[in-house]
Amino acid sequence: MGFSAEWLALREPADHAARDAALLAQAAAFGGVIVDLGCGTGSTRRAFGDRGAGAVWRMVDGDAALLRLAGGEGHCLDLNDVAGLPFAGAALVTASALFDLVSADWLDLLVARVVGLRLPVYAALNYDGLMTWNPALPEDAAVVAAFNRHQRGDKGFGPALGPGAVVHLAGRLRAAGYVVTEADSPWRLGPDQAALQAELLGGIAQAAGEAGFAGAEGWREARMAAVDQGICRIGHRDLLAVPPERVVGKG
Ligand SMILES: C[S@@+](CC[C@H](N)C(=O)[O-])C[C@H]1O[C@@H](n2cnc3c(N)ncnc32)[C@H](O)[C@@H]1O
Numbered sequence: 175m176g177f178s179a180e181w182l183a184l185r186e187p188a189d190h191a192a193r194d195a196a197l198l199a200q201a202a203a204f205g206g207v208i209v210d211l212g213c214g215t216g217s218t219r220r221a222f223g224d225r226g227a228g229a230v231w232r233m234v235d236g237d238a239a240l241l242r243l244a245g246g247e248g249h250c251l252d253l254n255d256v257a258g259l260p261f262a263g264a265a266l267v268t269a270s271a272l273f274d275l276v277s278a279d280w281l282d283l284l285v286a287r288v289v290g291l292r293l294p295v296y297a298a299l300n301y302d303g304l305m306t307w308n309p310a311l312p313e314d315a316a317v318v319a320a321f322n323r324h325q326r327g328d329k330g331f332g333p334a335l336g337p338g339a340v341v342h343l344a345g346r347l348r349a350a351g352y353v354v355t356e357a358d359s360p361w362r363l364g365p366d367q368a369a370l371q372a373e374l375l376g377g378i379a380q381a382a383g384e385a386g387f388a389g390a391e392g393w394r395e396a397r398m399a400a401v402d403q404g405i406c407r408i409g410h411r412d413l414l415a416v417p418p419e420r421v422v423g424k425g
Contacts, residue, residue, distance in 0.1 A: 179243060182214045184370050189270065190221050193298050194357035194412045198222070201296035201414055203422070205229050206265025211253060212272035216244035218298065221270075232260055254331060256283040261291055270298040273339040274325060277332035281343055289350040294416045295343075299359055301325065303337025304409030305378075309400065313393045320387035321378050327385075340411040347415040354415045361408040371401050374408070 202225035210218050213233040219226060231246030234253065241248045249260050253276075261267070267288055273281065288295055303325070305318050325336030335342050344354045363371050379394035387393075 177214060177237060177240065179215055179240060181373060182217065182240070184373060185271075186217050186220070188361045188363060188367060188370055189217055189299055192359040192361050192410060193221055193270075194359050197296065197355060197357055197412045197414045198298070199225065200355075200422075201266060201268065201294070202226055204266040204294055207232055207263050208266045208268055209234060209259070209261055209264045210244075210246075211259070211267065211269040212275075213244045213246075214240050214271075216246065218268050218270045219244070219246060221298075229265075232264065234259065254280070256280065256287055259284075259287065261287065261293065264291070264293055266294050266296060268296045268298075271300070273297050273343060274301040274336050275329040275331060275334055276339065277328075278335055278342055280331045281335065281339070282346060285343070285346045285350065289347070289352070289417075292417045292420070294414070294420060295347065295352075296412075296414050297340070297343060298412045299410045300340045300343075300413070301337060302340060302358075302409040302411045304360075305406065307397065307404055307406045309404050311393065311396055313389055313396075316387055317378065317382045317390060317393050320382035320385040320390070324381035324385040340413055344413055344415070351418060352415040353418055353421050354413060356411055356413050359410045359412045361410065362405060363408070364405045365402045368401050371406065372398060374406075375401070 202222045207230045209232045211234050213235045219231050233244040233246040234249045235241045236252050238250045303322050322337055326334050348354050375394050375397050379390040383390035
């Protein structure tokens, strides 16, 4: 599915509807300098809306064209250089639809840096491996299994955590003493989001095919034929992790 501005724009309404509202509000309350990792065109900044208006947004992405659309203070960087991420003076680190792309080693390096700086982390819309359609097709389970195998391939950071990203991140941050709150943030796509569904089905089928599921294209065609009738649920999970001394009410 790539990271074109068009794809990011197509998914943004579904992303904004899916984000857990309580975690978003708690994250936005930190204010100050917010470092948005893999910011794309700035979806997290727009999701914060007025609540993030007083913040300084430090936008980090490796794609200069996306970064130009993101607003804020742009940093065109390769996220693989974890030590070089611009965290000086930050109040909050955010990321959306990013951590399922990264490896366990990368995430461990990031956790070490944020924990060292006592920074809260708000990570939204991490794919959790659960996709369902109603009405169902017999091939759905095999497609999801193949797609999830593909999700664990290398997306530029070494073997990706894919659907295991939030479990890994939450575990590491809890082990470091952070207070971690998680919430489901699934896309629920109906006939009114046919264009997003069509792109999504293409991307899922391509990945499932690359991961060895021979019937992927037939499945996509059958799913496309039913796109104006059914509903699909694409599972995501949001996470907010806060150092105990910064939990609201503890001073
Ligand atoms: C799925 S998009 C999410 C964008 C945005 N956070 C959103 O929710 O719309 C992932 C983003 O991570 C960026 N990215 C992926 N690998 C990267 C890397 N190694 N260095 C810097 N940015 C990277 C991509 O350019 C893309 O903008």
